Amino acid sequence: MGAGHPIRIQTMTTTDTMDTMGTVEQAIRCIEAGAELVRITAPSKKEAENLQLIKDELRKRGYTTPLVADIHFTPNAAEIAARIVEKVRVNPGNYVDKKKFEQLEYTDEEYAEEIDRIRERFTPLVKICKEHGTAMRIGTNHGSLSDRIMSRYGDTAIGMVESAMEFLRIARDEDYHNIVLSMKSSNPQVMVQAYRLLVNHMMSEFGECYPLHLGVTEAGDGEDGRIKSAIGIGTLLEDGIGDTIRVSLTEDPELEIPVCRDIIKRYQSSSQQQPVVLPAVSKLPYDPFNYRRRKTFAVANIGSTQVPVVIADMSRLDSIQETDLTDIGYVYNPSSDKWNIADAAADYIFCKQEPAFALPGTLRVILYASEWEKAADKEKCFPLFSAAEYLNNDIKKSATINWVMIDCYNNSTDDILNGQTLDKIANDPTAVICLSTENKNAVQSVRRMFIKLLEKKINNPAILICDSSHDTMDESLVHYAVEAGALLIDGLSDGVCFGHHFGDNNKPVHTKLINSIAFGILQATRTRISKTEYISCPSCGRTLFDLQETTARIRAVTNHLKGVKIAIMGCIVNGPGEMADADFGYVGSGVGKITLYKGKEVVKRNIDSEIAVEELINLLKENSAWVDVPETV
Numbered sequence: 001m002g003a004g005h006p007i008r009i010q011t012m013t014t015t016d017t018m019d020t021m022g023t024v025e026q027a028i029r030c031i032e033a034g035a036e037l038v039r040i041t042a043p044s045k046k047e048a049e050n051l052q053l054i055k056d057e058l059r060k061r062g063y064t065t066p067l068v069a070d071i072h073f074t075p076n077a078a079e080i081a082a083r084i085v086e087k088v089r090v091n092p093g094n095y096v097d098k099k100k101f102e103q104l105e106y107t108d109e110e111y112a113e114e115i116d117r118i119r120e121r122f123t124p125l126v127k128i129c130k131e132h133g134t135a136m137r138i139g140t141n142h143g144s145l146s147d148r149i150m151s152r153y154g155d156t157a158i159g160m161v162e163s164a165m166e167f168l169r170i171a172r173d174e175d176y177h178n179i180v181l182s183m184k185s186s187n188p189q190v191m192v193q194a195y196r197l198l199v200n201h202m203m204s205e206f207g208e209c210y211p212l213h214l215g216v217t218e219a220g221d222g223e224d225g226r227i228k229s230a231i232g233i234g235t236l237l238e239d240g241i242g243d244t245i246r247v248s249l250t251e252d253p254e255l256e257i258p259v260c261r262d263i264i265k266r267y268q269s270s271s272q273q274q275p276v277v278l279p280a281v282s283k284l285p286y287d288p289f290n291y292r293r294r295k296t297f298a299v300a301n302i303g304s305t306q307v308p309v310v311i312a313d314m315s316r317l318d319s320i321q322e323t324d325l326t327d328i329g330y331v332y333n334p335s336s337d338k339w340n341i342a343d344a345a346a347d348y349i350f351c352k353q354e355p356a357f358a359l360p361g362t363l364r365v366i367l368y369a370s371e372w373e374k375a376a377d378k379e380k381c382f383p384l385f386s387a388a389e390y391l392n393n394d395i396k397k398s399a400t401i402n403w404v405m406i407d408c409y410n411n412s413t414d415d416i417l418n419g420q421t422l423d424k425i426a427n428d429p430t431a432v433i434c435l436s437t438e439n440k441n442a443v444q445s446v447r448r449m450f451i452k453l454l455e456k457k458i459n460n461p462a463i464l465i466c467d468s469s470h471d472t473m474d475e476s477l478v479h480y481a482v483e484a485g486a487l488l489i490d491g492l493s494d495g496v497c498f499g500h501h502f503g504d505n506n507k508p509v510h511t512k513l514i515n516s517i518a519f520g521i522l523q524a525t526r527t528r529i530s531k532t533e534y535i536s537c538p539s540c541g542r543t544l545f546d547l548q549e550t551t552a553r554i555r556a557v558t559n560h561l562k563g564v565k566i567a568i569m570g571c572i573v574n575g576p577g578e579m580a581d582a583d584f585g586y587v588g589s590g591v592g593k594i595t596l597y598k599g600k601e602v603v604k605r606n607i608d609s610e611i612a613v614e615e616l617i618n619l620l621k622e623n624s625a626w627v628d629v630p631e632t633v
């Protein structure tokens with residue numbers, strides 16, 4: 001991996017490592033699905049030793065895929081595994097360092113002493129790896145930073161980077177370079193910032209960069225897990241960062257592989273389309289290491305400090321009926337003549353014609369300019385202009401919101417027209433910029449336009465229009481998540497509109513899914529919270545309960561708790577730090593035993609798993625985080 005090799009796909013088994021045949025069978029399913037490396041947990045010496053049997057059986061059956069031992073806390077197990085498998089993963093926060101999750105003060109001397117101690121314990125592993133040609137991943141995790149790192153850097157991206165750099169310096173001193181690094185977090189924003197910082201620090205300290213393993217840890221399952229992973233991994237790949245990827249889902253590991261494939265497919269395209277050369281940037285006008293939303297003024301409910309808006313593209317329907325709005329969060333009840341409005345209800349619909357019924361709540365309509373002129377209700381309908389239409393003073397404009405399309409550096413884009421349009425937009429308190437592109441390097445093209453807006457101090461709100469022509473919705477999900485997520489993570493974009501151009505019937509059959517993906521992307525980038533957030537680990541040989549089934553059970557009873565973050569973890573290996581991001585934690589602590597956390601604090605220890613979900617609900621109630629499921633009207 002690295003040095004121009006293809007981006008490698010990997011996953012991790014969830015079986016008990018002592019179950020040799022079970023692990024072999026699962027590893028084969030992963031390899032057959034496309035995994036190019038398979039990781040297996042080795043919590044103690046006996047599992048590390050058993051890796052030999054697993055490896056022998058795989059080789060006997062003709063599978064030569066490299067194996068990786070996952071190590072936490074046990075240098076002894078690492079030293080055994082490094083003689084058996086092709087790669088070992090160590091977590092700097094869990095390898096030698098003390099971790100009592102206490103706030104400790106370290107003098108410079110004590111700090112240096114700890115680093116000496118790490119050098120003493122870590123160097124033997126480096127030497128074994130060097131001798132056996134074994135690779136190593138220095139895998140930092142946001143949740144398991146040591147007390148020492150926390151004392152100096154806190155729970156930050158820079159703390160994650162320094163934690164890895166300490167180990168990397170020791171390895172380099174031994175002239176050992178067979179290294180890959182990772183900076184995982186369950187929050188894609190923290191994860192992206194940490195990897196960028198790591199590259200920055202490696203380049204400034206060593207003048208070179210080691211390969212990187214990308215992943216969003218504890219991403220969860222289903223659509224949300226896929227969205228979070230695609231945003232974190234995709235944003236970095238768009239930056240040109242990343243050599244191997246793992247999508248961590250709370251599902252069977254072989255199901256992670258198609259998602260990995262969809263993510264990297266973007267960079268393996270056989271199409272002849274070349275990326276467009278964009279104007280050079282002399283100074284980046286935003287900080288890629290810290291989140292700060294682009295400063296804008298408000299146009300109605302778009303921009304400024306308001307949450308990004310979601311626009312549902314319903315332009316493929318000739319006319320809109322009440323029932324069509326069900327897919328975007330508005331359910332009409334004819335008997336009560338009332339609308340139920342979901343938390344994830346779109347703010348605008350883009351359609352061919354003005355709807356012929358009274359619109360629910362704050363839902364508004366966007367129409368092509370010529371159609372808008374005919375609209376009866378100009379309080380609720382607003383026009384969309386091409387750049388040329390917007391510049392034409394003879395074409396009527398809205399007094400409230402005018403949506404203006406800007407093509408970002410398309411090959412055929414007229415730069416003079418764009419320049420004139422932007423100059424006019426800059427003085428218009430009603431103009432919302434709609435950015436789109438058909439370029440292969442779409443993220444970079446739209447980002448370059450945002451940079452231009454920043455440089456020219458154009459503070460109008462700007463939204464992203466992103467179309468997909470992929471064959472499957474799985475690919476479209478990745479497409480939307482990467483293209484919108486990469487901008488939202490940097491504080492760019494005040495809204496999204498996702499279109500779809502596939503299938504030959506004229507019905508937007510995926511409207512519901514696309515609406516859900518849009519809100520999922522905003523949630524994952526923490527820009528708009530509309531549902532419960534789950535941080536659940538993928539499970540591994542350390543898991544002591546059925547994580548998939550438990551996650552589904554917890555989801556079923558808590559999925560109406562908008563904004564509440566619940567962590568569901570197989571064990572506490574990554575520490576309560578991982579739950580710094582969660583409000584409540586449900587963590588395996590022994591066979592049939594669960595420990596419940598509030599933030600980083602244990603509140604109920606080793607309770608029976610039979611009653612643990614009920615106890616979690618009680619905990620939510622005790623902390624005013626519970627509401628009953630709302631009744632529908």
Ligand code: SF4
Pocket residue numbers: 537538539540541542543544569570571572573574
């Ligand atoms: S948190 Fe989950 S995936 Fe991580 S080591 Fe524990 S059980 Fe395994």
